[in-house]
Amino acid sequence: MTGAASDVRLVPARPLVIAPVDVIFRLAPGDRPLVAASESVVVGAPIAERLRDPGLEEIHVPTALEPQPGGRWSGPADGRDGLESGELVFSWRGRWRVAGGALSDPLETPFAGIVRGVRPGTSITIRAAGRGLRGIVALGGPTRGRLQGSPDSELRAGGLDVNSAGAILVVGSRVDAETLTRARAMGVRGVVVTGLSSKERRDYLASEARQRSALHRLPPFAVLVLDGAVRRPVAGAVLALLGALSGHEVAIVTDPPMLVFDIPSLTVPTPPADLVRVRGGALAGREGRFVEAIGARRFPGGAHLEACLVRFPDGTTAAVPLGDLERFV
Amino acid sequence: MTSEPRAFLTQDTGAATIAAALVGRVGGRWRLIGSLAVPAGADPTALAALLVERVSAVDPVLAAALGLDRTPVEELPRVEVASHPPRRLAVVAGSERALVPLVAAASRSGWRTSSASAETADPLEMSTLLLDPGVNGILAGAGDPPAADERRALGELGALVAAAAHRRPEVPIVLAGGMAGQLHAFGDVADRPARLLIGSAARLGRDGAGLRELLTDAALPPDDARRALGAAAVALAEVLDRRIDVVEIGFDGGTRAGAWPGAWSEAAAMDLAIVPSAGLAPADPDDQVVDRVATWSTSTTDRHRLRDRMRELRIAPWADATGEGVALRLAAARAALSCLARWTPEWADRPAADLVVATGGTWAVASGPSVALALVDVLRRAGAAQFALDHGRLLAPLGSIPDAGERRAILADLADDLLAPLGTVVTPGGLRHGRSVGALQLHGASGRREHELRPGGLELVELPPGATAVAEFRFHDTVRLGGRGRHFTIDVTGGLGGLVVDLRDVPLRLPERADLRGELLEAWQSAVRTGRDA
Structure with missing residues (x-):
């Protein structure tokens, strides 16, 4: 078969591995950046101090100090201004509004890299050393741990043990909020899952919000969702990559939602060019070889959709809407 | 299209769909020869090639008359547009009452909005909103002339927005209505990378068209x-x-x-x-x-x-x-x-x-x-x-x-x-x-x-x-x-x-x-x- 109809490029492509990876760490007014642009950072290096309960104070700042919005301000040692230090936010009627607070948490980078930009009150951007596997969403904060687990099994709350402390677990197609909460309590650093339903997401976020409102600092923990909100097997290409990463230190970051790994010697297997994965519909989760585009077909519900022929490993073929397919590149 | 082609392709690239159509000169007028739509993420070149291939298979005589048999797909003239993902505009005002028409104007001018007024948000919350890395533009507005309930807050609001503008020079700023009176707080804006625009006050209906057009211009490129x-x-x-x-x-x-x-x-x-x-x-x-x-x-x-x-x-x-x-x-x-x-x-x-x-x-x-x-x-x-x-x-x-x-x-x-x-x-x-x-x-x-x-x-x-x-x-x-x-x-x-x-x-x-x-x-x-x- 030759010609455009045999062109697998008609199937939407999804990058398997992304490089370079620029990660954004959000800051709020008052948070104190500890790094500067162009600096190198190592794993675990503190990059900022985040205020737990920021407030705004009116303070007279001598003009001789040439204050600018976003600049840092340090008060006199006697603390008569109410703040020891803070961030200059804006000046109004001769007095500066300074954001500051008594308690702060360190923000650490879970990967090594080079600081690309620092914008007080807005963000720090770091280019990670290494590559990334993109997810749909990541809940929680940046974290790091040893990747372990089996993507083809489902993890239940009772299945967790202390051996998983410090690890990032790959848990397969779906996970519930109770398991996530217990995993965090047992010192697990993160969870990678294919699908997380809206209910479990809501319950988990509510649990995390309750934890955050407590005064003690939360250990770093994140949930990386690879595919969506419904149960679906891990894609073969992703499975192979996660298998290769098993036992290695990896990081989860939230913006963009991604699993970051820095293993230069790791050769990521290139999926066959015509390998396609069925993402939705009755055949969801199956993988096969693209044969050819076969034009518009009528599918259940009366929808006329552009379709193609896919041959599955068991030798069967099926007409699948192009929109139900994806391929990794 | 300055030459006289016999056929051309149109392409509309959206966030979810790529649609291509082949238009040809038939019987002295332009006719739609065929069209195709596939999910975004597909290769547009492959889409165009498939479209031309299908036309050639169905009617080779027509394809020859349009020159499709001797013109590579890549060389066919194209008219292309793309819809751009909407960006976020932080909308601030002195009062909740003044905020409503501003949000209404921005929400129908190509912007997603996050909003706050001095009446309900403190300066720290408002600064956090304006400095959020997800914010791509700032609209600060007031009535023209400002109403009594917003007048008192305008000075501090102007200083706050000017400070945010200083820290985020890449973000366009729109001062609407009476807020333009706070322009002095922004200092010299001639060298600012992103524009600082002065717009009319936000109003519902036809009267508010001026501000809406300004916001649309700032939201989306002309070829959107x-x-x-x-x-x-x-x-x-x-x-x-x-x-x-x-x-x-x-x-x-x-x-x-x-x-x-x-x-x-x-x-x-x-x-x-x-x-x-x-x-x-x-x-x-x-x-x-x-x-x-x-x-x-x-x-x-x-x-x-x-x-x-x-x-x-x-x-x-x-x-x-x-x-x-x-x-x-x-x-x-x-x-x-x-x-x-x-x-x-x-x-x-x-x-x-x-x-x-x-x-x-x-x-x-x-x-x-x-x-x-x-x-x-x-x-x-x-x-x-x-x-x-x-x-x-x-x-x-x-x-x-x-x-x-x-x-x-x-x-x-x-x-x-x-x-x-x-x-x-x-x-x-x-x-x-x-x-x-x-x-x-x-x-x-x-x-x-x-x-x-x-x-x-x-x-x-x-x-x-x-x-x-x-x-x-x-x-x-x-x-x-x-x-x-x-x-x-x-x-x-x-x-x-x-x-x-x-x-x-x-x-x-x-x-x-x-x-x-x-x-x-x-x-x-x-x-x-x-x-x-x-």
Whole structure:
């Protein structure tokens, strides 16, 4: 078969591995950046101090100090201004509004890299050393741990043990909020899952919000969702990559939602060019070889959709809407 | 296009769909030869090649006449547009009252909005909002002149916004109305990388058009597909000499472009509303989104399941588009249309359009009559209008042709091809409940047909595409149908859905109970699919 109809490029492509990876760490007014642009950072290096309960104070700042919005301000040692230090936010009627607070948490980078930009009150951007596997969403904060687990099994709350402390677990197609909460309590650093339903997401976020409102600092923990909100097997290409990463230190970051790994010697297997994965519909989760585009077909519900022929490993073929397919590149 | 090609390609690249069409010179005029739409993420070159390959296979003589056999696909001239993802605008004002028209103006000018007023947010919250890395623009506004409740806060608000502008020089700033009086706080802005713009005060309706146009300019590049729909609507209104409404629902937003032809000394004109919240698949399906979709859902899915499906729709908008997926998309499309109507309230007071054109990737999975029903379900007003579908997604690319004369000439050639007729919908308003409200006599080429009109449902009359007829309505009581009266005679044209007499309430009243509502919606949708009255 030759010609455009045999062109697998008609199937939407999804990058398997992304490089370079620029990660954004959000800051709020008052948070104190500890790094500067162009600096190198190592794993675990503190990059900022985040205020737990920021407030705004009116303070007279001598003009001789040439204050600018976003600049840092340090008060006199006697603390008569109410703040020891803070961030200059804006000046109004001769007095500066300074954001500051008594308690702060360190923000650490879970990967090594080079600081690309620092914008007080807005963000720090770091280019990670290494590559990334993109997810749909990541809940929680940046974290790091040893990747372990089996993507083809489902993890239940009772299945967790202390051996998983410090690890990032790959848990397969779906996970519930109770398991996530217990995993965090047992010192697990993160969870990678294919699908997380809206209910479990809501319950988990509510649990995390309750934890955050407590005064003690939360250990770093994140949930990386690879595919969506419904149960679906891990894609073969992703499975192979996660298998290769098993036992290695990896990081989860939230913006963009991604699993970051820095293993230069790791050769990521290139999926066959015509390998396609069925993402939705009755055949969801199956993988096969693209044969050819076969034009518009009528599918259940009366929808006329552009379709193609896919041959599955068991030798069967099926007409699948192009929109139900994806391929990794 | 400065040369004289025999064929060219159009391409409309959306967030979810890539649509390509092949236009060729046949019999001395431009004709639509073929079109294709595939999910975004596919290679556009492969899409164009497949389109040309299919044309060549079906009609090799035509392909040769258009030069497709000797011109590589890559060398075919192209008219391309892309819809850009909406960006976020932080909207701030001195009072909640002043904030409302500002948010309304921004929400229909291509921006997603986050807003705060000095009345309800403290300076730290407001600074956090303006410095958020997800914010791409800032609109600070006040009345002109500022009202008493906002005047006191303007000085501090101006200082706060100026400080944010200093820290984020890449972000465009718009000072609207009385807020322009705080310009001095920004210092010298000549060297600022992003523009600082002065706009008129935000007002609802036509009076606020100045600020809305300014915000649209700042939101989207001139070649954006949604902006091009405005120019296309004007050209279509001029070519057809009719009032046109173009309604687009896409993955990341919706568009409403109303255009009317020139008359006497007045030139043709249009009103364009680009509403990001009227997208098919909002990024975060919160409770409001789920409620809106549930209102139009034909099945009684629980809220968590519906939210999951909306999330999946966002992640892969083309996946699972068969079976129940079609119903979900039509419910989501109606929810999006209701958002579009919410941000364009003054449209309801205008004379009804003669022709309503539906466009956008959303409609790709629905049958023609279902598209028309979705539009009349939500954008309801008493009157009669023809409905058509831009099935090849040509309107936006053709609207992007810079020369107005050339745009009109090509649209004049292509109007018949690019608009798939869906039929005529007649919606009388102010009907009384009862067994019968009147009768319809249809005088057409096949003779005279008579139909009794029963309130509360849809009366479907077969009238194929291309056919014309005269519909004579005689109501027992006075109704609204353009004007008020009992006797109306309307020229109607056929389409895939024929003539639909919509005898339901204006606006539509739906049962509170989800199961009853779902049954009723399903009955109406099934009626237009099968052509039987409901």
